[in-house]
Amino acid sequence: MAVSATLHCLTGCAIGEVLGMVIGTALGFHDAATIALAIALAFVFGYALTMHGVMRTGLDFRAALKIALAADTVSILVMEIADNAFMLAIPGAMAAGLADARFWLSLAAALAVAFVLTVPINRWLISRGKGHAVVHAHHGH
Template sequence: MAVAATLHCLTGCAIGEMLGLVIGTAVGLSTGWTITISVSLAFFFGYLLSTLPLLKSGLALGAAFSLVLAADTVSIATMEVVDNAVMALIPGAMDAGLVNPVFWVGMMIAFTAAFVAAYPVNRYLLQRGKGHALTHEFHGAAAATTGARRYLPSFATSTLVAVLVAFLLGGLLVSVAAELGDGEGGSAPGHAAPAAAWSSGR
């Protein structure tokens, strides 16, 4: 349960993190602003993915969101502190640009570190009936939902993890191909400059 809870939080955080980092890197924002956007979006998507199943089970929006706040906040906060600290500490990761392998490898390392840090936190909370234990009884409960609630999306954690891994590997492969393409094109030693210029909006 602790592994599943951590992966569930990680996927929501990762969606927000990647979106924030992509936005910040693409428009050339400073590291501080990029991290601010990433953290905000990570909390948004982390809460969203946990709230949808509760709404589908029949809980009202206010009750579902209150439950998610109590269940996920500590886990998401732990991931965000570790995730962003690792990205900031990896030389060049925040400023690498979207077509630089350093950016994607840095994200992989940061997400792995976030999982390792959040797992014992979630395990501790579950053992005390807190964290994801608060929402577990509602998971899979297809209560007599009617109307629009019946059509709310419900994403399996395994599916989200698979999509996340595929996206990271895809980004890495594209960036490696771009680097190799630049090299074969006869660019000077600073062949990463076009990528950096593009990512900063120039």
């Protein structure tokens, strides 16, 4: 269940992270602005994916938002710290352009590292009835 929860989180984070990095890089934003945009979009897309799923079960927007906040905040936070720290640690990754393989390979590696580091966090949360355990209660899993 922890791997599934982390893959779910990675999906939202990756959409937001990639979109933020692409927009920031394409527009020539400073590293800090690019990372801030990527993090904001990762949270938006991560929460939106969870909310979409639980709203299909009949919950209203407010209830779905509460579940998404409870289920995803720690996971997204850990994932974003890990993948952005990794991107910053790779020489030239943030300065690479969109046509540069270094940009894309660094971003893919950063997301993979974030996944590996986040699985144990999600496992710990789920074992205590928190994190995605809350979502699964509403999906009927």
